[in-house]
Amino acid sequence: MPLNVLWVDMDAYFASAEQHLTPNLRGRPVAVVPVFTPDGKPAETSCCIAVSYEARPKGVKTGTSVREARALCPDLRFVHARPTEYVRLHHAILATVETVLPIDRIYSIDEFACRLLGEERDPIHAADLGLAVKRAMRNRFGAALTCSIGIAPNRLLAKVAADQRKPDGLNIIDPMMLPGCLYTLDLEDWPGISRGMRSRFERAGVTTTEQMYTLTERQMVEVFGSVDGARWWMLIRGFDLPEKRTVRRTLGHQHVLPPEKRDRERARGVLVRLLTKAAQRLRREGYRASELVCAARLLPAGQWFQRTVLPPTSSTRVLLTAMSAQWNHAPDARYLVVAATLQRLTAVIDAPAPLFPEEEDEERLDRAIDRINARFGYAAIHPASADAASAPMRIAFSSIPDLDMPDLHA
Numbered sequence: 001m002p003l004n005v006l007w008v009d010m011d012a013y014f015a016s017a018e019q020h021l022t023p024n025l026r027g028r029p030v031a032v033v034p035v036f037t038p039d040g041k042p043a044e045t046s047c048c049i050a051v052s053y054e055a056r057p058k059g060v061k062t063g064t065s066v067r068e069a070r071a072l073c074p075d076l077r078f079v080h081a082r083p084t085e086y087v088r089l090h091h092a093i094l095a096t097v098e099t100v101l102p103i104d105r106i107y108s109i110d111e112f113a114c115r116l117l118g119e120e121r122d123p124i125h126a127a128d129l130g131l132a133v134k135r136a137m138r139n140r141f142g143a144a145l146t147c148s149i150g151i152a153p154n155r156l157l158a159k160v161a162a163d164q165r166k167p168d169g170l171n172i173i174d175p176m177m178l179p180g181c182l183y184t185l186d187l188e189d190w191p192g193i194s195r196g197m198r199s200r201f202e203r204a205g206v207t208t209t210e211q212m213y214t215l216t217e218r219q220m221v222e223v224f225g226s227v228d229g230a231r232w233w234m235l236i237r238g239f240d241l242p243e244k245r246t247v248r249r250t251l252g253h254q255h256v257l258p259p260e261k262r263d264r265e266r267a268r269g270v271l272v273r274l275l276t277k278a279a280q281r282l283r284r285e286g287y288r289a290s291e292l293v294c295a296a297r298l299l300p301a302g303q304w305f306q307r308t309v310l311p312p313t314s315s316t317r318v319l320l321t322a323m324s325a326q327w328n329h330a331p332d333a334r335y336l337v338v339a340a341t342l343q344r345l346t347a348v349i350d351a352p353a354p355l356f357p358e359e360e361d362e363e364r365l366d367r368a369i370d371r372i373n374a375r376f377g378y379a380a381i382h383p384a385s386a387d388a389a390s391a392p393m394r395i396a397f398s399s400i401p402d403l404d405m406p407d408l409h410a
Contacts, residue, residue: 003151004115005153005157006101010147011147017145019144030077031048034081047063048062048063059072096137100136101129101133133149148169149170150164153239164185175238179213187208189209250345251287255274271327275316287342287346293340295341298336302333306326
């Protein structure tokens with residue numbers, strides 16, 4: 001069973017990116033926060049989306065509230081997230097890695113995998129390639145921006161290998177050492193095993209990785225409740241399986257509102273902004289949606305949620321009309337988060353063609369607006385109700401924002 005995958009995982013990426021971009025932050029505890037107040041302070045209701053390794057021994061971690069993080073680590077430096085910079089740096093990192101090995105697949109803004117071929121699969125050669133990647137990174141970016149590298153027979157085990165030696169490590173999972181070399185892992189250390197999945201294992205009498213390896217393939221299927229259990233049984237043993245074909249099921253955006261924009265009217269403007277952006281992405285990726293869900297988290301507590309079923313559409317006007325009808329039921333409250341999600345997606349090639357001339361006209365209008373925005377900048381043409389809105393770019397760890405769709409600021 002050969003070594004097939006070299007996995008690159010950036011260490012505390014957003015925080016280390018800030019330390020790379022701002023030298024006086026190097027060696028200091030840093031937390032990246034998505035929302036700052038107009039006077040330049042982190043919003044107390046926000047949380048840390050990335051934490052440097054210097055802050056972690058104090059108990060600060062991803063998801064820690066600003067208030068708690070400050071109490072745990074008084075000298076913590078809070079930095080306002082700069083997604084555009086992280087995306088630009090991401091592309092520079094990819095180019096640097098590819099001076100050593102071609103990248104096979106990008107999994108998130110801070111994780112990607114390279115396939116090993118031929119003699120590259122030899123453990124000594126594979127280790128040399130891993131060290132070459134780390135040298136290239138250090139030569140290009142210096143010591144602040146590091147990565148951990150895992151090498152293994154498949155993607156799952158390569159990711160586990162990288163996680164075992166963070167930060168700035170290089171680790172090889174030799175197939176001959178399986179499964180014993182992984183027995184020290186907690187069940188939740190495995191990518192894909194959440195608390196819910198751990199509970200399923202516990203109901204089957206499995207509380208350790210060693211016990212997980214004793215399950216038969218059939219027992220694993222019973223734990224997972226699907227044939228994914230058989231796939232998992234093979235992956236943890238090192239089988240290099242083809243990736244499952246994924247089909248996009250939802251598309252959307254959410255935004256944490258800054259304190260000065262939490263009233264009902266400004267929250268609506270941000271929601272218009274988010275839905276307009278989602279509709280443009282929907283068309284660009286070749287889908288139509290049959291369901292719109294708008295939701296919000298309220299302050300000091302509570303939530304609002306509306307769902308509308310639609311004929312398959314990618315029309316900005318149709319979607320905004322549905323959103324406006326939903327917003328009529330939105331409470332007069334303080335809004336912390338607003339979200340717009342398009343669901344029940346159908347590829348345009350599989351969706352029914354427009355039946356009426358006005359539908360064709362609508363599609364042509366949307367395409368024309370998309371072309372204008374592509375040429376003159378995103379939101380060169382946009383709904384007037386979004387004028388007062390500001391929804392700066394955010395980065396989900398599973399996706400990389402498009403720099404061709406910059407943000408609309410008030």
